[in-house]
Amino acid sequence: MTGMEAEQPALDGLAPRRRRRASAGHTPAAHDPIARVVLDIQATHLGRTFDYLIDEKDSGAARPGVLVRVRFGGRRVNGVIWERAAASDTPRSALRYLERVLGGDVLVPASMRRDITLIADAYGGTRANILRLAVPPRVAKVEKEQRLVAGFARGGEAAVAASAAGGFAGRAASPAVDAHVPGTVAARIDARYDRLAAQYDAGVRDLHDALHARAFRSFVFDPLPGVGRAVSALAWMAAESLAAGHTAVVVLPGMRETRDVLDAMGELGFAPFGPGRSGTGGWTGDVAVLSAGMPPMDRYRAYLAIATGQVRCAIGPRAAMYAPVDGPGLFAIMDDAAYQQADGMMPYAHARGVLRLRAQAHGGVFVALANARSPLSQMEVAGLPGVAPRAASTAVSGPSTPVRPLPSVLKDASPWVRWLNREELARLADPSIGARVPHVAVGNIRQALQSGPVLFSIPADGVAETLSCANPKCLRQARCRRCTGPLQRVHGNPVPRCRWCGAAASNWTCPHCHGERLRVVRVGAAGTADELRGLFRNVPVLLSSPSQPGGVIGEIDHRPLIVIATPGAEPRVRAPGTPGVVPAGDAREVAVPRYVSYAAVAILDAWTSLYTPGLDARVDALSTWMRVVSMCASRERGGQALLLGETDPAIAQSLMLWDPTLLASRELEERLETGMPPAVSVACVWGRRDAVDHALHAVGVLGGDLAVCPMPGTGGVASELPGVLGPVPIPQPRTVDARELEVTADRVRAVIRVPHAMREELAARLRRAVARHVAARETGELRFQLDRKDLI
Secondary structure, eight states, rough: OOOOOOOOOOTOOOOOOOOOTTTTOOOSSOOOOOEEEEEEEEOGOOOEEEEEOBBGGGGGTTTTTTEEEEEETTTTEEEEEEEEEEOOSSSSGGGGGEEEEEEEEEOOOHHHHHHHHHHHHHHHOHHHHHHHHHHHOOOHHHHHHHHHHHHHHIIIIHHHTOOOOOOOTTTOOSSOOTSSSSSSHHHHHHHOOOOTTTTTTTTHHHHHHHSSSSOOOOEEEEEEEEESHHHHHHHHHHHHHHTOOOOEEEEOOHHHHHHHHHHHHTTOOBSSEEEEEESSSSOOEEEEEEHHHTTTHHHHHHHHHHHTTTTEEESSSSOOOOOOOOSSEEEEEEEETGGGGOSTTTTOBBHHHHHHHHHHTTTTTEEEEEESHHHHHHHHOOOTTTTTEEEEEEETBBOOEEEEHHHHHHHHHHHHEEOOHHHHHHHTTTTTTOSSHHHHHHHHHHHHTTTTTTEEOOOOOOOOEEEEETTTTTTOOOOOOTTTTTTEEEOOOOOEETTTTTTTTOOOOOTTTTTEEEEEEEOOOTTHHHOOOSOOOOTTTTOTTTTTTTOOOOOOOOOSOOEETTOOOOOOEEEESEEEEESSSHHHHOEEOEEOSSEEEOOOOOGGGGGGOOOHHHHHHHHHHHHHTTOOOOGGGGGGEEEEEEOOOHHHHHHTTTHHHHHHHHHHHHHHTTTTTTTSEEEEEEHHHHHHHHHHHHTTTTTTTTSSEEOOGHHHEEEEEEEEEEEEEOOOSHHHHHHHHHSSSSEEEEEEEEEEGGGGHHHHHHHHHHHHHHTTTTTSOEEESOSSSSOO
């Protein structure tokens, strides 16, 4: 059959399979015909770029940072063009062409591509891992809207669209402040800075100068107590950065704090990103909110506005840390120790580390703001004894400058905090020692109810279980003698074991009272409302908790009222007046507060902080209590906060003096002695037992060069600690179906610790171990996480 090709026979109704011809109907681009694409594939061993050919007709649209669709492994997948090249190491005959360029808008600018690479390397992930979290799903309708608005703007309505949100919205960035900031907005920013400069030490002036410079600086900001003071300081930082012609990214614990910062920036004259009033259908504004919980269209619209430079300020929860901003600017985080700040997907990047890394790469300013200073922030400010600052630095941490309130201002702004423990009640001769709400507290709260609502903060609803010393005069949490981890009792085994290192605690004795008996502590708060109704008759009682039928109460009126709330569910107290901005006769306007303070705050069951498991248990307790107490009126206005029950003296002293450095310093000293983060860098590895064991050997912590972790000691004398803790078993899920799954059986967890200088090397070794495990298609789970908040 000359001139004809043989065909594979096929059954009726089935078309014969045709051979793929890579070059049929395609012409390679004349300039840089190779596109190196990062594919949306999460397998660790495929975490590199793949080369594809670019057709000449797609050459103009196929720019780096653009979303494309390609063929890979017999299926269509999306990807991002990372760069273009003139040649490829892959033979031309083996290369495929890009199937389609999606949209044509640059979703991942060059600076963002660099940041994603740095983040992936710092946390041991791949660029695809970060891209799926950073770039929201594409919505073609939003891109069409953007092009339509751009067409209207070219037709002569650009000025209308730029001024639709008023004031600052739509103006171009410029290093000169007065060139693009209206006088009223600039006056408000200056007035806010003057107020902060009179309340804080010289660190706030250094922060002001850094926000106008183009060099990397890092700060740890301790805000004043009071309703709205922390968000007001964050809003000023973002406004100052925008006024200097820079960008701003602010990451907050939740949407409630996001709305507060948005309102605070509105008071300074910065409009939120939203629908314009020009009739073109476009969206304008100065501040965009990025959140994973937003509707897909709104999130993609806000992301696209930031990526194209239309908006230069992004705020929101954890998802905002990946805002595609360019150039120097502010990268700030509130409550860096909160559990919400860590991603829940591989590579489990932490917002604090991501923002600091990006600030350093952009030549910007990093700010960690929190009521309770984290041990990591304390280490950045004070350093480690016997360790040079450079040796204690990593890609996600380093030296920082503190910003602290002036003592005189702090004394007037904070409420009077009283710790009513057994010793204090005995000194006051209170006959109700041992009661949940002692007689002295009842009298103070009755007096406070005459001027406004009173907040009772209780532990989370539900039951928690842990082990403590059974001596009634001690009752301290039982901890491991080897690594100071909390002890737990595994079902079927009478000998308690450590939840960190798995060591058996046989013949345990309390190091404080030398007691030998343990007891199980159960914590609950079901009868709090009934108890308080009996103590304070004829006073309305509200309960705000996610587990209650009424749910979380957002706002209450300013009137005599008892509010019982779990952490994070505290209602706001509405101000008696109308919220908003009231002109004061000149450019500097006075903002009427939207919310006011509680007349008094009481923290119940403080003793539960002694039994909470977790590495950051004390820091979390202080953070919760300081946030609650900051909602109380100042001592000038008669505000009083009551801490009821026994707790760690370091927590109580930090709260009473409103000095978080007391607890942070003690935490850092103890973690340096026990070899816990942030004194060292740690990684948590978990999965099937054989896979974890193989990974520990491959990394070098079992019989390798990382088997020992050197630790600096007091007086310059170094010590050595084991490089790995565990592995310890992971309990199977309690559901019946999950017990029957083979993948849930024989799972363990181990903790690896190395000096800070080896953190990047540890991340690279763990990534290689997981990549080998996945590529070999070995059975069982294998995962890891660096800088994990809780090692349990």
